Amino acid sequence: MTSARDTVLGSIRKSLKTAPGDALRAGAVDRRLADAEPGLIPTRGQKPPAEQVNLFIEMIEAVNATTERIADAKEIPTRIAAFLRAHNLPQAIAHGADTRLDGLDWTSEPQLERKTGATSGDDLVGMSHALGGAAETGTLVLTSGPDNPTTLNFLPETHIVVVAAEDICGDYETLWARIRAHYGKGEMPRTVNWVTGPSRSADIEQTLLLGAHGPRRLHVIISG
Amino acid sequence: MEIRSETFKQNARVALDDAQLQRALGNVEKGFIEKRRKAASKLDEFDDLRNRARDIKDHVLEHLDLYLEAYEDRVTASGGKVHWALDAASARDIITDICHTANARSVTKGKTMISEEIALNDHLEREGFEVVETDLGEYIIQLRKEHPSHIIAPAVHVNKDQVEADFRAHHTHLDPARDLTEPETLLAEARAILRDKFLAADVGITGANFLVAETGTSIIVTNEGNGDLTQILPRVHIVLASIEKIVPTLEDTSQILRVLARSATGQEMSVYTTFSTGPKRPDDPDGPDEYHVILLDNGRSGMLGSEFQDMLRCIRCGACMNHCPVYHSVGGHAYGWVYPGPMGAVLTPSLIGVDKAGHLPNASTFCGRCEEVCPMHIPLPKMMRHWREREFERHLSPATVRFGLGGWAFFAKRPALYHVATRWAMRSLKWLARGKGTLTSAPLAGGWTKHRNLPAPAGKTFQQLWAERQRQSGKDGAAA
Numbered sequence: 001m002t003s004a005r006d007t008v009l010g011s012i013r014k015s016l017k018t019a020p021g022d023a024l025r026a027g028a029v030d031r032r033l034a035d036a037e038p039g040l041i042p043t044r045g046q047k048p049p050a051e052q053v054n055l056f057i058e059m060i061e062a063v064n065a066t067t068e069r070i071a072d073a074k075e076i077p078t079r080i081a082a083f084l085r086a087h088n089l090p091q092a093i094a095h096g097a098d099t100r101l102d103g104l105d106w107t108s109e110p111q112l113e114r115k116t117g118a119t120s121g122d123d124l125v126g127m128s129h130a131l132g133g134a135a136e137t138g139t140l141v142l143t144s145g146p147d148n149p150t151t152l153n154f155l156p157e158t159h160i161v162v163v164a165a166e167d168i169c170g171d172y173e174t175l176w177a178r179i180r181a182h183y184g185k186g187e188m189p190r191t192v193n194w195v196t197g198p199s200r201s202a203d204i205e206q207t208l209l210l211g212a213h214g215p216r217r218l219h220v221i222i223s224g
Numbered sequence: 225m226e227i228r229s230e231t232f233k234q235n236a237r238v239a240l241d242d243a244q245l246q247r248a249l250g251n252v253e254k255g256f257i258e259k260r261r262k263a264a265s266k267l268d269e270f271d272d273l274r275n276r277a278r279d280i281k282d283h284v285l286e287h288l289d290l291y292l293e294a295y296e297d298r299v300t301a302s303g304g305k306v307h308w309a310l311d312a313a314s315a316r317d318i319i320t321d322i323c324h325t326a327n328a329r330s331v332t333k334g335k336t337m338i339s340e341e342i343a344l345n346d347h348l349e350r351e352g353f354e355v356v357e358t359d360l361g362e363y364i365i366q367l368r369k370e371h372p373s374h375i376i377a378p379a380v381h382v383n384k385d386q387v388e389a390d391f392r393a394h395h396t397h398l399d400p401a402r403d404l405t406e407p408e409t410l411l412a413e414a415r416a417i418l419r420d421k422f423l424a425a426d427v428g429i430t431g432a433n434f435l436v437a438e439t440g441t442s443i444i445v446t447n448e449g450n451g452d453l454t455q456i457l458p459r460v461h462i463v464l465a466s467i468e469k470i471v472p473t474l475e476d477t478s479q480i481l482r483v484l485a486r487s488a489t490g491q492e493m494s495v496y497t498t499f500s501t502g503p504k505r506p507d508d509p510d511g512p513d514e515y516h517v518i519l520l521d522n523g524r525s526g527m528l529g530s531e532f533q534d535m536l537r538c539i540r541c542g543a544c545m546n547h548c549p550v551y552h553s554v555g556g557h558a559y560g561w562v563y564p565g566p567m568g569a570v571l572t573p574s575l576i577g578v579d580k581a582g583h584l585p586n587a588s589t590f591c592g593r594c595e596e597v598c599p600m601h602i603p604l605p606k607m608m609r610h611w612r613e614r615e616f617e618r619h620l621s622p623a624t625v626r627f628g629l630g631g632w633a634f635f636a637k638r639p640a641l642y643h644v645a646t647r648w649a650m651r652s653l654k655w656l657a658r659g660k661g662t663l664t665s666a667p668l669a670g671g672w673t674k675h676r677n678l679p680a681p682a683g684k685t686f687q688q689l690w691a692e693r694q695r696q697s698g699k700d701g702a703a704a
Binding site: 003004005007008009011012013014015016017018020025026028029032033036037038039040042043044059062063096097117118120121136137138139144145146149150151153154155171172173176179186187188189190191192193194195196197198199200201202203204205206207209211212213214215 | 248251252254255267268269272273276280283286287288289290291292293294298302307308309310314358359360361364377378379380383384387407408410411415418419422423437438439440441447448449450452453456457467472473474475476478479481482489491492493494495496497498499500501502503504505507508509510511519521525526527528529530
């Protein structure tokens with residue numbers, strides 16, 4: 001019996017008037033996959049690094065995220081405690097098993113509870129560490145793993161994301177190169193999340209509302 | 225879902241008299257057009273990116289068999305499983321089997337038009353599963369037992385007061401005295417109810433905007449985050465995608481993503497673009513244990529190599545319907561199946577047959593706005609004309625149309641006779657108008673004059689006027 005796979009592929013080949021084993025076609029496909037050439041990068045994504053950070057902030061604020069810039073990652077604990085106080089949120093956050101966060105000195109904020117690991121929906125504030133940011137649209141790029149459970153990006157009502165200023169670049173392509181360098185060519189973590197602002201819906205009479213199913217609030221701390 | 229494209233004319237008539245619908249349709253014209261225009265004008269490279277997006281998909285379609293094989297290899301290598309489905313029935317069976325094997329009771333769904341195409345919800349419910357649509361618009365229409373009327377804004381035909389009534393009718397465990405007058409309160413209520421459904425689901429089904437051959441990755445683009453909660457919380461994630469969703473690399477995907485949201489909602493980028501590859505890894509604290517991809521053909525492989533191949537470039541942004549005067553007037557349900565507007569007028573006859581959907585390619589003014597805004601440069605009006613030709617060849621057009629066209633062809637093939645006949649017709653129509661600018665009735669034009677006046681001709685044919693002008697300018701030229 002012919003499998004569905006063979007039937008579908010056979011039907012495609014019949015329509016394209018080709019047969020398996022055409023070396024020219026196979027070569028074109030192999031090359032394209034191997035080279036993964038970047039295409040056209042918008043000029044706004046090609047500014048010098050310092051300008052990229054400013055553009056990133058401008059773009060992500062335009063889609064209702066809030067941002068703050070700090071000189072040193074050491075300030076993260078105090079900034080988070082202050083952010084929670086300012087928004088009348090309890091002093092509690094959930095984040096992944098992230099050595100960059102665990103390595104910080106949290107003793108200055110003894111009242112701040114930290115929970116490590118995924119969330120099942122009862123945490124009000126989730127915190128993540130972005131792999132980077134693409135300035136052209138103000139897009140955060142987060143990769144899943146023990147250090148960044150994906151549930152933290154979506155279940156808590158407030159999402160705080162830390163990103164190093166040096167990890168903000170102009171375009172998406174630079175971030176793909178970074179992911180390839182880390183995971184290997186053709187390999188990916190289970191989930192890569194591009195996040196551009198807090199969750200929203202315009203499904204009721206085209207009225208834009210924030211906090212549809214994901215976070216109502218997205219706060220980005222840019223360090224360095 | 226039940227196909228009602230055959231009765232397009234009646235559907236349209238009902239839609240035009242539906243006051244609620246007409247009010248809701250005003251939001252389409254108001255909202256989408258200006259937002260897209262602004263987003264496109266803010267990016268200097270937008271048109272260049274459209275060309276590149278078109279070229280990427282053209283390349284994929286010419287090598288689709290090879291890219292599908294490469295994609296399958298990568299999915300398998302990352303621990304996922306690819307299932308091939310020739311048609312709707314086999315796709316439904318594969319999904320049902322996966323759900324049964326997982327001992328599932330509850331299934332959540334992200335918005336997927338292909339699941340409408342294969343009528344998945346009814347099937348799963350008959351098999352005893354609870355099926356919950358999680359996109360706010362899809363959830364609203366699921367409660368109303370309706371189908372999407374727009375591919376990216378499925379409930380665009382529904383007004384706020386109707387949503388309130390639906391929520392009161394279905395969420396009977398909540399306080400009847402609660403205030404639901406504002407969209408915010410409606411959204412908050414849906415969020416709370418659906419949050420419990422997300423957490424309880426055993427299987428999550430999403431569609432895919434793209435499938436990346438390089439990495440075996442499926443991509444969804446959403447604003448609500450429902451597609452993400454649908455795939456990271458249940459034990460099993462099923463991706464339902466049609467075969468033409470393939471793109472070669474992550475870089476190619478990024479090119480097309482730059483035109484997708486801008487064309488669809490006028491956003492620079494949608495809020496959540498999610499790249500999923502395989503099930504969760506051994507040390508991942510969350511994510512699904514199983515990852516399945518159903519690759520659905522359902523008539524698409526037959527479109528390759530035909531005059532409808534370009535339609536397979538479509539990325540489902542909805543720009544064509546957002547700019548279509550016919551869609552603005554009748555809405556999506558009149559088209560009678562999953563895909564409305566210009567893209568539906570081309571795709572629906574390809575998938576269900578021109579005998580069932582022949583009216584759709586006729587529902588066009590050929591104003592050309594759809595092609596103008598299509599990020600993938602799909603020649604929609606040209607393809608609608610192809611369908612009209614096929615409809616004519618297969619004698620599916622009504623007798624009046626066939627005889628009318630036959631009569632016109634008789635004269636058109638005999639230029640001398642044609643000139644005499646048209647001169648006589650123009651003179652007669654001018655005489656009929658009796659000096660007025662318009663005609664309220666004319667022989668053989670009842671279909672037109674029933675609804676609007678026919679502009680009266682000048683009494684001469686275009687060719688006569690042209691010849692006179694040429695003679696005149698010849699004289700002027702000689703005089704100078």
